Ligand SMILES: NC(=O)C1=CN([C@@H]2O[C@H](COP(=O)(O)OP(=O)(O)OC[C@H]3O[C@@H](n4cnc5c(N)ncnc54)[C@H](OP(=O)(O)O)[C@@H]3O)[C@@H](O)[C@H]2O)C=CC1
């Protein structure tokens with residue numbers, strides 16, 4: 001029985017994999033929280049990997065606090081760069097499969113067309129820089145790894161924009177949301193399924209892949225869709241990013257081009273509204 005180790009098991013993506021795991025009993029699933037796989041202590045991490053001896057690693061653990069990363073730079077880089085470097089080295093030596101997850105925040109946002117896997121990266125915040133360093137280290141140490149770049153992830157589990165909007169729209173009469181950052185949301189359950197589909201596919205072609213739901217929207221339009229499905233009375237206004245200052249800059253445009261993953265792994269990707277509905281059932 002193949003042993004799949006899921007790091008960051010209590011995060012959004014890790015939790016969605018936990019939901020799907022029961023449908024795939026032919027795998028021995030190990031869901032590791034931060035005490036079982038510790039990404040900020042490389043010595044401990046090495047020992048933990050050797051204990052689990054996985055055949056496959058889904059690396060869902062990450063430092064994801066975009067604004068806090070601006071001041072917790074070292075911690076963000078340890079988790080998002082050095083830990084994945086070690087995991088990639090381990091999987092390469094043991095001939096284990098590795099799917100690592102990266103982000104649209106590796107881009108600077110200056111493109112106006114959907115970004116494919118070859119598009120030039122140029123992170124504009126610490127989180128994005130740490131994730132880009134992680135991508136490079138991952139594929140350097142394990143050229144057989146798969147790296148999936150995704151964007152604007154949400155789920156019923158963990159913290160995310162959808163849940164923040166649901167809360168704010170219940171608490172307040174009006175909210176303002178930036179309308180000049182464009183991308184596409186990703187329902188973590190869809191991404192979790194895509195990871196399993198890739199693992200089960202007859203082919204394993206290493207490298208970078210993009211995955212998000214279909215659609216091209218701003219955070220403001222995303223908030224409007226959340227308002228529509230939640231039937232909230234809150235007034236939602238669109239504002240420029242300059243009116244919503246944050247410690248970390250976000251890219252103005254980070255829409256991912258999904259042609260490669262659809263063609264190679266034959267994936268059907270749901271439209272963002274279709275998946276967003278799942279948050280309201
Ligand atoms: N969230 C998003 O919008 C996006 C995420 N991504 C990427 O997708 C992947 C999955 O993200 P998502 O599920 O949303 O992230 P979450 O923040 O929901 O989960 C991250 C997980 O990592 C764990 N973790 C954090 N620090 C450590 C540590 N020091 N040691 C061990 N585990 C740790 C957390 O543990 P604990 O639960 O204990 O805190 C948590 O379970 C990540 O690689 C992320 O960079 C990409 C694009 C968008």
Ligand SMILES: Cc1cn([C@H]2C[C@H](O)[C@@H](COP(=O)(O)OP(=O)(O)O[C@H]3O[C@@H](C)C(=O)[C@@H](O)[C@H]3O)O2)c(=O)[nH]c1=O
Pocket residue numbers: 064065066067103104105150151152153160161164168175176177178181219244246250
């Ligand atoms: C809560 C709120 C946010 N915003 C803005 C801030 C920001 O520009 C945008 C998104 O807000 P958040 O801070 O929730 O999202 P953010 O943490 O930037 O989300 C990112 O997380 C990392 C982990 C990723 O990898 C990215 O793909 C992306 O999903 O919405 C408003 O305009 N109004 C609001 O009331």
